[in-house]
Structures are given as C-alpha cells and as structure tokens.
Amino acid sequence: MTADLRTYLAHVELPNPVxxxxxxxxxxxxxxxxxxxxxxxxxxxxxxxxAPRAGRPTPRMAETPSGxxxxxxxxxxxxxxxxxxxxxxxxxxxxxxxxxxxxxxxxEYTALARRLAGVxxxxxxxxxxxxxxxxxxxxxxxxxxxxxxxxxxxxxxATPYEVPVIAKLSxxxxxxxxxxxxxxxxxxxxxxxxxxxxGMSIDxxxxxxxxxxxxxxxSGPAVRxxxxxxxxxxxxxxxxxxxxxxxxxxxxRDALELVLAGACAVAVGxxxxxxxxxxxxxxxxxxxxxxxxxxxRLADAVGxxxxxxxxxxxxxxxLEESSL
Amino acid sequence: xxxxxxxxxxxxxxxxxxxxxxxxxxxxxxxxxxFRPGHFVTVAVGGRDxxxxxxxxxxxxxxxxxxxxxxxxxxxxxxxxxAWLADLRARDTLDMVGPLGRPFPLPRDPCTCVLVxxxxxxxxxxxxxxxxxxxxxxxxxxxxxxSADRVFGALRARRMGETTTLTTEDGSLGMRGKVTDxxxxxxxxxxxxxxxxxxxxxxxxxxxxxAVELGIPVQVAVEExxxxxxxxxxxxxxxxxxxxxxxxxxxxxxxxxxxRGERVRFDDVGTIPFDALGAPGGRHV
Numbered sequence: 001m002t003a004d005l006r007t008y009l010a011h012v013e014l015p016n017p018v019x020x021x022x023x024x025x026x027x028x029x030x031x032x033x034x035x036x037x038x039x040x041x042x043x044x045x046x047x048x049x050x051a052p053r054a055g056r057p058t059p060r061m062a063e064t065p066s067g068x069x070x071x072x073x074x075x076x077x078x079x080x081x082x083x084x085x086x087x088x089x090x091x092x093x094x095x096x097x098x099x100x101x102x103x104x105x106x107x108e109y110t111a112l113a114r115r116l117a118g119v120x121x122x123x124x125x126x127x128x129x130x131x132x133x134x135x136x137x138x139x140x141x142x143x144x145x146x147x148x149x150x151x152x153x154x155x156x157x158a159t160p161y162e163v164p165v166i167a168k169l170s171x172x173x174x175x176x177x178x179x180x181x182x183x184x185x186x187x188x189x190x191x192x193x194x195x196x197x198x199g200m201s202i203d204x205x206x207x208x209x210x211x212x213x214x215x216x217x218x219s220g221p222a223v224r225x226x227x228x229x230x231x232x233x234x235x236x237x238x239x240x241x242x243x244x245x246x247x248x249x250x251x252x253r254d255a256l257e258l259v260l261a262g263a264c265a266v267a268v269g270x271x272x273x274x275x276x277x278x279x280x281x282x283x284x285x286x287x288x289x290x291x292x293x294x295x296x297r298l299a300d301a302v303g304x305x306x307x308x309x310x311x312x313x314x315x316x317x318x319l320e321e322s323s324l
Numbered sequence: 325x326x327x328x329x330x331x332x333x334x335x336x337x338x339x340x341x342x343x344x345x346x347x348x349x350x351x352x353x354x355x356x357x358x359f360r361p362g363h364f365v366t367v368a369v370g371g372r373d374x375x376x377x378x379x380x381x382x383x384x385x386x387x388x389x390x391x392x393x394x395x396x397x398x399x400x401x402x403x404x405x406x407a408w409l410a411d412l413r414a415r416d417t418l419d420m421v422g423p424l425g426r427p428f429p430l431p432r433d434p435c436t437c438v439l440v441x442x443x444x445x446x447x448x449x450x451x452x453x454x455x456x457x458x459x460x461x462x463x464x465x466x467x468x469x470x471s472a473d474r475v476f477g478a479l480r481a482r483r484m485g486e487t488t489t490l491t492t493e494d495g496s497l498g499m500r501g502k503v504t505d506x507x508x509x510x511x512x513x514x515x516x517x518x519x520x521x522x523x524x525x526x527x528x529x530x531x532x533x534x535a536v537e538l539g540i541p542v543q544v545a546v547e548e549x550x551x552x553x554x555x556x557x558x559x560x561x562x563x564x565x566x567x568x569x570x571x572x573x574x575x576x577x578x579x580x581x582x583x584r585g586e587r588v589r590f591d592d593v594g595t596i597p598f599d600a601l602g603a604p605g606g607r608h609v
Contacts, residue, residue: 023558024556024557025556026554026555026556026558029555030554030555030556030578031554031556033328033329033554034329034331034554046558051602052601052602053602054572054573054596054600054601054602054603054604055558055561055573055596055602056596057594057595057596058548058549058559058560058561058562058593058594059549059559059594060558060559060561061378061549061551061557061559063376063377063378063551065375066375066377067377068377068378068551070551070557070559072557072558072559075558075561075573075602076602077602078602212594220377221375221377270377271377272552272556273377273378273379273551273552273556273557274368274377274378274379274552275331275368275419276331276421276552276554276556277331
C-alpha cells in the first residue's frame, strides 16, 4: 500500500510534498533532462525581478564544510522574458509552478504581482523577502516584520484570490515567529523557511574574501538545524499555517525531519547541485520512511514531533481532510 | 538534442600518473556513447554523505569503446576534492554526470587547425585532433606549461600533429616562454585557418588576441569554477557578446564551455561589465 502524499498550500492541492527551492532548479529545462518537472510537487522558479538582472561578479560560490556560500545576485531575464519563454514551457510540461518574486521596493513587488495576476499556469506566488529594501538603507525586508507585512499585504491585494501567496522568511532575525506572524496577519496563505543565512569565507591563500561580493547566503546540510528550529518555532506558534520547510534537505530522512517539525511540504535546494535526481529520490525515500513508520498519510506526520512526551502518535480514524 | 546528459555510477577501470597529473579511466557507457570533443563531465567527490557539496567538472580527455565505453579524465590535485579523486583505485565507483556543455564545432571542409593547450587544459585536444583528422584537416599542436613535468600530452601530440611546438616558462622543455609567444609563428608557418585553445583564462585571452590580430577564427574552451555543471547554480558565468551585439552573463556550463574567442570579454571576466544586459545602473532592455 502506498502512503497518501498529497499536501495542501492553503486550498491548492499538490500531489506530493517535494518542491524545488527557489533559485536551485534553473528554468526547469535543466532539471527536465534528468527527471520530469511534472513529477515534482511544484517547481519553484528563481526569484523573478521586474527588469533583467546580470547578478553579481564571479566568484559567486564557495564551498564550506557541508555547505555552500553563494552570492549570485538574482541573475535573471526579467518578468517579461520569464512570462514569454519560461512559464509557458513549464505549463506545457504540466508542472505546477510557484513563481518567486523579488524586488527592492514595495512598489516593485506590487507591480510584479500585478503583472503575474491573471497569467495562466501559476500555482502560487512566493515572495522572496530576503531582498535589500532600497528605501530602508538596504535592510532586507525579512528582518523587519512591519516591512515584510507591508510587502505581503500589497502582493496579496494584487494577486487573484485563488492563487496562494507564500512569504519566504530568513533565519537572520531576532524573532522568526514575530516576522512569521506579521506576514500571516498581512495576508500570507503559507510560509516558506528558511532562506539562506548570511555567511562569509576568506581564502587564506589569496587572503581575500572567497566571494566577489564578500558575503553570501549559506545553504546545504550545514544550515539544516537552523531550518528545523525555525519550522518548529513557527509551527508551534501558528499551527494552522502551512509551512514549506527547506534548508539542507538532501535525503528523505532530512525531509521527514522538517515534516515532523511542522512543515507540510519540503523544498530541495543545494542538493540539486550535487545530484540532479535529488527531488524524485527524496520523495521516494520519504514515502518509504512514512510507510516504515506506519503512516497512511503524510498529513498525519506533519508536526508530530510537537506531541507531548510519552503520547502515542495520533491515529486518525475519521476521514476529515486536514488543511495541513 | 543528440547528447542529453545522463547520471551514471561509473566503475574506475584504471588510475595512473601522467607526469604531474592523474589520469582516471572510468567505465561509463552512457557518457562515452554521447561524447563529442569538448564535452565535460561532473563528478561527485567524497563518497556518500560527503561534506563536499559541489560537483567537480573535468573535460573528457578521451573515450574508448572497451567494456561498453570508458571515459578518461586528467586532473591535477588542487584541493580536498581532487585529492579524494587521486586516491581512487580500480573498481571504486564514481558518480558521474555527462556529457555536458557545448562541444567544439568542427569545420565543414578540410582546413589547417592549430590546437593550443596550456598545462592539463590540453586534455580535450587529442580527441578533437582525431575528429579533425577524420575530416581531412591538418593539425599542429602548441603545448605549454610552467615546467617540463606539467606539459601534458607532448608525446601524443608529436605522433598526431604535423608539427608540435612546446613551451615552458622555465625553459626546461622546448622554447622558453608561453604558448602565446610562439603561436603567431606557428600560425604563419602552417598557414592555419583556425585555432582551438584550452587552458586558463589568461592563456585564452592571449591566444584570442593573436588569432584576432591575424584574422582567423578561434574557439576557446573556458575554465570557470562550477558548482553543478548542468546550468542551475548560475555560478560559472562569463561576459559573452551575443549575436545581437548585447553582452550577457552566460553560463560556461550550458552555453559553453566552448565559445568563439572574440565573443568572450576576457578583460571583464570576474566583473559585471556596465553595458551587460541587466547590469546595475546599466540599460534595461
């Protein structure tokens, strides 16, 4: 018997909980050489910006123990080229597409949401809140609950009601729960966490920073405990909000860890650089682990680690659908 | 697309030392079948549960039909990843993805080609030389390195090429100097119609300058550090001028690694040129 792996982002049903993380799956074409994009729970695009962006100078990447520092700088062709060339291809392949958007001002996010409104083939909109706010001396939106909520509220208002809006949070904050709550109050239908914490490495041979940009986002298994902590805290505080967990997922066990902490879907990021087949593999391993533990449904495992010590795993006898 | 890449678990057939380098022959039929000169592969290093997350990219030195198809890589030890690879023994397994990238374009009609390689960058030139000779081309080699033990493939070049010119910076083999010092003379003597070059960026910049000066086409295979090799990580970008005259930051792994030399803005590698598409403060088309 196979476990029921369906999951929900607000009211949108996904056939399985394994997504790509924003910026880690290219345009989808690159991964499609290895496995079908429609077999993913959803394909999350890199963060789309209004204008084309050339990104940061090279070197953009440095390897750290079990981690990867990157400073790509949201290189992309801009929203028009995305809608013309990339989204139709994904729609043609039957992929469920979550469009990630990035901007420097609230106005830019709103303009992007307006441009995407009514376009066919968008399953959800994810707001990359880890962009520097040019109106606030470059402080990233995700650091400040009020700024994040303002972006979420204006994107929510510009997006059709049937398209869920997902706020992607950064772990580089004093209180992730406060930012999460502000985003949900602003109208976010779901939360994604974590974006990469900022790190740095210095090449001791050249005695210069390893990255041209100096600092970069740290990803990979090195940040997984951070992701588990953020998902745990937010799920404990906001148990009704769907969470997409990500950060260093490279096996089914890693995915299950985030699910037990409270994530109803899991995104695979840096692992795709190491193994282009990572998504189908993580899904298969997650399904096997759930079956071994006697789960019929993924939803029964979501947030299970929060149960009081000594309590038995809950067994659902009713057929009521859970929103998680 | 004829050569869509595959991921295979290859088995190491042989390992050997070639002067200062290591050569690794891996049984990987799916990759060997699809190979064309200039293609590269990426390998995962460190085994299962490795702490090294990025794949290492290597140009394919040669493929052979033995055991269903083998792939040979040549590399120097530069860090923990290549040290792990150098410790592999026969029958070990290796996670390999390939063939990747845009291979060398070949001339339609027979012509004379100069093949320039610096250090182990020369590795892909011999398969290219075979392909050119099958088309009736005359080939001439120019191989260089800082010292004699780091000149790769001199013997094979002497067997294959009409002429072979070697250069070392310390003068321990061939001419003292760099490949770009002797290249104009070789092109003139061979009356070459085209140049193919592999090696570090500085060498490619010099080779391109010589070819442009002499007005002959040049194809270069760039070495840019990569994390994934398949086009998703966006870290291996170089500024390249497109057919429409617009400079874009393009991925060396998917749009390259082989580019027309004059299209690559070597002086701006490591920067975002102000006139590149989407550059900060630049034009937004």
